[in-house]
Amino acid sequence: MILLENIERGYNTESGKLTVVDIPRLEIEAGSQVALMGPSGSGKTTILNLIAGVIMPSRGRVRVDGIELNDLPQNQRDIFRTRRVGYIFQRLNLLSTLTALENVMLPMLFAGERSKNEQRTRAKELLAKVNLEHRLEHRPSQLSQGEAQRVAIARALANRVKVVLADEPTGNIDYQTGREIMELLREICTEKNITLLTATHNRELGNSFPRLIDILEINQALTAGKENS
Amino acid sequence: MGVFTLVYRNLSNKPLRSILTILSVALGVILLLTILIISSGLQESIVEGPRGHDLVIGAPGSPTQLTLSTLFHYEVPSGNIDYQVFEELKGDERVKKAVPMALGDSYQGHRIVGTDYTYFGDDPEEVEDLLIAGRFIEEAGEAVIGAKLIRETDLEIGSTFKGVHGIEGAHNGHEHDFTYEVVGILDEGQGVDDRVIFTDIESVWAAHHVYATHYSFFEEGQAVIHKIDSDACTHDDHSHNDHSHDDHSHDDHSHNGHSHDDHSHNGHSHDDFHYQAGDLELTAILVESTDIQALSSLKNELNNSSDYSLQAAAVSPVLRQLMEVISEGTTVVNIFAIVTLAVALSSILLALLSSVAEGRSDMAVMRMLGASQIKVMLIVFLEGVVIILLGLLLGTLGGYLVADFVSSYLESTTGIVINVFRLWPQQDILLGSVFFIGLGACLLPVISIYGDEPMEFID
Numbered sequence A: 001m002i003l004l005e006n007i008e009r010g011y012n013t014e015s016g017k018l019t020v021v022d023i024p025r026l027e028i029e030a031g032s033q034v035a036l037m038g039p040s041g042s043g044k045t046t047i048l049n050l051i052a053g054v055i056m057p058s059r060g061r062v063r064v065d066g067i068e069l070n071d072l073p074q075n076q077r078d079i080f081r082t083r084r085v086g087y088i089f090q091r092l093n094l095l096s097t098l099t100a101l102e103n104v105m106l107p108m109l110f111a112g113e114r115s116k117n118e119q120r121t122r123a124k125e126l127l128a129k130v131n132l133e134h135r136l137e138h139r140p141s142q143l144s145q146g147e148a149q150r151v152a153i154a155r156a157l158a159n160r161v162k163v164v165l166a167d168e169p170t171g172n173i174d175y176q177t178g179r180e181i182m183e184l185l186r187e188i189c190t191e192k193n194i195t196l197l198t199a200t201h202n203r204e205l206g207n208s209f210p211r212l213i214d215i216l217e218i219n220q221a222l223t224a225g226k227e228n229s
Numbered sequence B: 001m002g003v004f005t006l007v008y009r010n011l012s013n014k015p016l017r018s019i020l021t022i023l024s025v026a027l028g029v030i031l032l033l034t035i036l037i038i039s040s041g042l043q044e045s046i047v048e049g050p051r052g053h054d055l056v057i058g059a060p061g062s063p064t065q066l067t068l069s070t071l072f073h074y075e076v077p078s079g080n081i082d083y084q085v086f087e088e089l090k091g092d093e094r095v096k097k098a099v100p101m102a103l104g105d106s107y108q109g110h111r112i113v114g115t116d117y118t119y120f121g122d123d124p125e126e127v128e129d130l131l132i133a134g135r136f137i138e139e140a141g142e143a144v145i146g147a148k149l150i151r152e153t154d155l156e157i158g159s160t161f162k163g164v165h166g167i168e169g170a171h172n173g174h175e176h177d178f179t180y181e182v183v184g185i186l187d188e189g190q191g192v193d194d195r196v197i198f199t200d201i202e203s204v205w206a207a208h209h210v211y212a213t214h215y216s217f218f219e220e221g222q223a224v225i226h227k228i229d230s231d232a233c234t235h236d237d238h239s240h241n242d243h244s245h246d247d248h249s250h251d252d253h254s255h256n257g258h259s260h261d262d263h264s265h266n267g268h269s270h271d272d273f274h275y276q277a278g279d280l281e282l283t284a285i286l287v288e289s290t291d292i293q294a295l296s297s298l299k300n301e302l303n304n305s306s307d308y309s310l311q312a313a314a315v316s317p318v319l320r321q322l323m324e325v326i327s328e329g330t331t332v333v334n335i336f337a338i339v340t341l342a343v344a345l346s347s348i349l350l351a352l353l354s355s356v357a358e359g360r361s362d363m364a365v366m367r368m369l370g371a372s373q374i375k376v377m378l379i380v381f382l383e384g385v386v387i388i389l390l391g392l393l394l395g396t397l398g399g400y401l402v403a404d405f406v407s408s409y410l411e412s413t414t415g416i417v418i419n420v421f422r423l424w425p426q427q428d429i430l431l432g433s434v435f436f437i438g439l440g441a442c443l444l445p446v447i448s449i450y451g452d453e454p455m456e457f458i459d
């Protein structure tokens, strides 16, 4: 389902090129639910962005749902991302000018696969699934953090995605709410047979997943960096 | 949900800024459009005003005043001239056409202009074509009214009325003891003539009782005067009896001499009009000369003669001077308008730039969700386009309304009529350039987001 091979990705900084991700191989099976564990700055977001096709590796190949991202031009990768990948961000998630309902409709607008009526109906269904049917017309500023994150989950599922990438989805929420939201997300992914990859620095959350990947073990950039310093 | 929902949400999310930006565009457009309409309207009416006449002959004074009062029915004439001048001009080989004009009275603020069909065209049939109803004047006591009078007065075909002394529409002027009957209505679109009452020269004289005292003069065979019959006189006589302003009637002073000064309480000096015994007078004569040489020789001859009771003013220099005044005024106001518009366009630029700055994280989220770069740029661009279009729409409506306001002010003060509600030459160019320059202003913020890495704004 997801395959990273011989990946390297870095950033150009003032002090020269900085390699933050160096992964010989990472494979995640279709329909599985995986936690990507690691401390802050260990490259979790960078890996999710590589999988989503937001950034490209400087070396190596990324394959998602049978598609070689390296072979796609940027606009094709945009389309791939809309239709195949649901992304829940670490922060700055919802569009502040749109209502909850419209935020969920947004990926469907970009995918261009549904009529406006279908968009609306599906968005309502999804919001009902995350127990927000009573908050459709609320703006993000009128939602609690937990509610906003549930809207983001509904939005990640708006198109018929194969993969959901969740970047620290419960980072800003209290423990209890975070657990409930995580359970809800996993439930839906199980039901729809969606591959779920969650980045977190929370060991307890990581341990609740069937598979836990410790980024320190797969990212050689970190060990190399340590040796250097 | 469509792209326009996003655009609308972006705009309505900051309503004050959006509205101010739209209004500033509208304001610039209002100014430019008003100036365009008023200046083109004025120039058109100035160009159409003269009806082919190239020389105006009247009493000495300012040539501009003479031209304006005769051709545009604006302001008071500088005085009167001897009727004999008209007879002489008609016989002059340099003169293709001479049109007599006699003014002095008004009805409900509308001037009564004594002239004949030659004012309107070369033959009587041509004049009939200008009427929408009735016929042209055939005898004294008949009047043809401009189209606007139907709305602005109670006159219609068959109505009778009496003129009031003074042409500035002083309602407190005394009424003349002479009854006119409306026999025809001019079609609309005659410019300044739309608001004027036309009659023949004899009626103006008769109203001022010159006719009575000079009956014998008419009898002597002046061709022009032949059509006067005793009717006008009878009219005069019998209406005189039940006249309520006997003490103001002209009878009094045509007996006791000359001066109208006794009546200057009507706010308008009677000095302009002297219907003294022994004279038949015109206010002005419009001349169409045979060619340019004839025009200048005629003009020089009249202005250099030892007879200081006349002046001849060539129409085109006066009009050119007027046009220059208008275009100078237009230039000044245009500079002001363009500055306003420049401010408006930069406010679009600023509004979009700040919208882009504030919306960077939103745009990054959209990119992360799979919106293409082009789509995100399009959303910003459309935001600008909507501002420009609404500004143009509002500005066009406002421009027409302000121009209409200005034109009714002009009409009430100068009589110059501008029919505002139509398409104007260069209006498309004006609105089009505002649109495209506005689009240019949108491009900068749009281009500024090109190549943005969504990641830089997300996490």
Ligand SMILES: Nc1ncnc2c1ncn2[C@@H]1O[C@H](COP(=O)(O)OP(=O)(O)OP(=O)(O)O)[C@@H](O)[C@H]1O
Residues within 6 Å of the ligand: A011, A012, A013, A020, A038, A039, A040, A041, A042, A043, A044, A045, A046, A047, A090, A201, B455, B456, B459
């Ligand atoms: N655009 C960038 N330019 C330069 N360096 C970057 C950029 N983005 C990330 N980095 C660096 O790459 C490293 C990995 O960043 P990343 O965001 O992937 O970490 P993370 O594991 O998601 O951390 P966190 O748990 O704090 O979100 C960090 O050291 C960060 O400073």
Ligand SMILES: [Mg+2]
Residues within 6 Å of the ligand: A044, A045, A046, A090, A167, B459
């Ligand atoms: Mg991160």
